[in-house]
Amino acid sequence: MGSGIYSIGVSALQNSQLGLATTSHNIANATTEGYNRQRIIQVSNTATLTGSGYVGQGAHVSTIERIYNSYLSRQVSTAQTSVSELDAYAASIGQLNNLLSDENAGLASALDGFFKGINQVSSNPSSLTTRQAMASAAKTLVSRFNSLDAQVDAQYENTNSQVQGYVASINSFAQQIATLNKQIVVAQSSNNQPPNDLYDQRDQLVAELNKLVGVQTTTNSNGSFNVYFGNGQQLVVGTRATSLSVVASSEDPSRLTVGVVNSSGTQELPESLISGGALAGVFHYRAETLDGVANELGRIAASVALAFNAQHALGQDLLGNIDGDANFVADFFSLVSPSVVANTNNPAGTADVSATFTDAAYSSDGTFYTNLTTSDYRLNYAGGTLTLTRLSDNVSWSGATIAALNTAVASSAEGPQGFTLSASGAFLAGSSYLIQPTRNAAQGIKVNDTIAADVRQIAAAAPIRTSVGTSNAGTATISPGSVVSGYAAPASGSPVTLTYSSATGGLTGFSTYPVTVTVNGVDTNYAAGTVPYTNGATISSAGISFTISGSPQNNDTFVVARNANGVSDNRNALLLAQMQTAKTMAGNTASFATVYAQMVSSAGNQGSEVETVLAAQTTLLTEAQDARDSVSGVNLDEEAAKLLEYQQSYQAAAKMLQIASELFDSILAIG
């Protein structure tokens, strides 16, 4: 009888001790990251049958379990991976937006300054001071392009180093999870009790991994985890971890991406497979925002250079040089060619491809403009056909040869894309090239060295001027005249003199070029010879246009000549200055400033969108964490109450032993 009480008392003492130990463990781990509170599962012992019925035999602790709800944990994981992705995206795009929004460091002030410089030249074209000021403003603009591009480049570098850091951490976590898998399998198989703290540690590692890249887990029968990421890519299988590596993208070796190391070597993973986590965040940032900003900056730089050069080429410098003269510098800005990157997996010996910008196009309203887009392009050669794909919207063109392809692009409904391709050598099947027309333009734009060294070479004047004969009896006047690309100015000292004949009612004296007369928008072409006079009609010949209006008399003359000594002429400077607001970009639809403003606004929009989604996802994460913690987290007051409970139960059990002992003593005293 007494021994029964003893054994019950001892079991009660042991249970209380286990209870106290578990409670203390909970208190000790109240602040441990990833800890799930534990509790003892106490069950009563099997009763002994006596004549008096079943006599209870005390209790024992069957197991110590952790309070863990896998559903709630999964919710936290899902929310966490998305928050980490957005967090990484938001941090990077925030930096970019700070950079773009800085009024002094942004492009807007430099563009304004440049055009202010041109305006000053147009106010005083013969002054070297204003020309010097314009050249300085141009250098400021160019260095602003360069510095903005350098900062975007730094962001690319930053992304690359982030990818390296994340991949290293992912490998480390995968390895630790594999190791814990091994320990858990061993621990569990020895006595079939759950190693709760190992579980917690492994869950915590998966949670940390999940912050870097979105993963899913499955549990094996032996208690080990399999971890997958992306599209079912194995990261950890049981006790074996797959190693990821950082590889240069085969399409563009300047950007680092993720590869999987397997028996056959390293295989590059498409970025689209990575979803969730900080890794996906930086990939998305790079592909969705950074590429766009880098290309847009380059597009503005290339358009400024191409449009400005085209108009500048139509001018005459302070030394009297015009296009075609040996010392004339047509290009105010110099640019680097569009970047073409051959895929590193291309078959050896395949063709080399290069790209060049096409000259700015000329619209009917007198504006030079470019057709460049912000997209990158991919050129593939397969089955004897070259296919060029615009990556932003997958519009594609094809042709059997590069020349046919260029023609197909130029004549398609999409219209020209602002660059043309050329190739040397024969294409081999499976060749692929990445064409980034504008990526490097902001970095490569420069002010022409000759002009920077001698500002007299800025072409502020128009190459021709007009006059009416001194002895004209009539009152007809001639407009100052303008030129278009490819114009042929009269030779120095031999002006073109047009003579009006009242007998024929026409003008004679045109050089050998055909003549176009435009009346109310209707063109009529004439061979050089007698051209009928129409009051107010625009007469174009050899790329030179002017208007004669009024009533000429017989033998009245009109003269078109080289603008010799025209140092105070500012007509080309006026046209250059007008480019500030002209629709010089995107196929004659937008000005430099609107495109830049759109870029700033679009990056800002992406940033604010990411911030908004991040805030929403963070709320979800907080709620999921609250739900999980309210089940699994340690409450110290609760543990304090349990301490008291187990302490009292321990004291009661001890009392039981004391009573059993006294009972035994009583028996002995009888004896």
Place this chain on the structure above:
Amino acid sequence: MRISTSQIYQAGTRNLLDRQTSLYKIQNQLSTGKRFLTAQDDPVAAAQVLLTGQSLGINTQYADNQSNASSQLAYEESRLQSVVESVQYIMERVVAGGSGTYTDSDRESIAKDLQSQFDFLVGMANTTDANGYYLFSGYQGDTQPFQKQLNPDGSVSVEYRGDEGQRLMQVGTSRQIAVSDSGRDVFERNRTGNGTFALGAAAGNTGTGVLGPGSVLDPTTWTGNTYQIAFTSATDYEVTNTATGAVVAGTYSADSAITAIPGISFSISGTPATGDTFTVAPSTNQSVFVTLQNLINTFSTSISGKAAATASFRNALNSGMANLDGVLDNVLNVQASIGSRMNELDALSNVSESLDLQYQERLSDLRDLDYAAAISAFAQQKMQLDAAQSSFAKISGLSLFNYL
């Protein structure tokens, strides 16, 4: 609901951080005075600020150009005023010089006076602007537009070396205004005679016929051809259209209108001699310097006691005066055109000023902080932070362990 101790701390710190983030943002707004700090805060407004900023800059540039253009035009206008005064003085002297009481030496002194006016006008025509560039040379700012030349016969002529270019300045989005006028337009595009035709007497006339003023009767029938009136006797003349060769005969009567030429009429006074010829030519452009040189030559010629020479003097004086009228008309026209350009600039400058104000206001609306709202938000956030801090301190102090 059960709650874990870490939740209390996490929620507490999260709330404190949130409040502090808000306060940080508002504090930044308050200290910079800007509604948003990066494009992320308000992408649409950020783009608008850039575009409005550009419009403001361009408008300021236009305003600069307007005042620049105004001052250049005012300078040119003042030069032209001097030209007008000089021409008016010349006209007074020429009228005075026509007086029958003047002697050859009186006329010689008028010739000298006109010569100094001639030199003055050449100087005016070669005026330079503040930067040292010639005002009236068209596009060729450093080419002296009017250069005196000694002709082989000893006479002096002034030749225009500039061109007909007008320097323009951008003073509005789609408005360029001319800030100069070419020397040809100002000094050389003077119509001879009455603007339609000019009368002349042949140098070798031996009679005393003096041409009276001509008038246009019907501009539509005026042919624009040159006619020659040749006296076949003291009372008969033939009018020849030199372009067609058509000849019309007429009978001379002093001071009565000759209407043999379609569309115009004029008269001759005095007694033309047989063989004397007169011409009627369409008006052409003649440089002020040619007109003046002719007058100087006229006044330098001795006519005392010579009837034919006196008639020739009268004819030259009449045609010179008509030409001077043309000069004055032309300069006044250019002046009027400058005046209207300056008026337009004044109007444009008013537009620019009001646009400037509008752009500034727009920028301010887009960019500047509403201090009242921001300060009240600041006070609210601060109160919330205070509450969060004090409640957190109180809650974290509650523990059962305090009683054990």
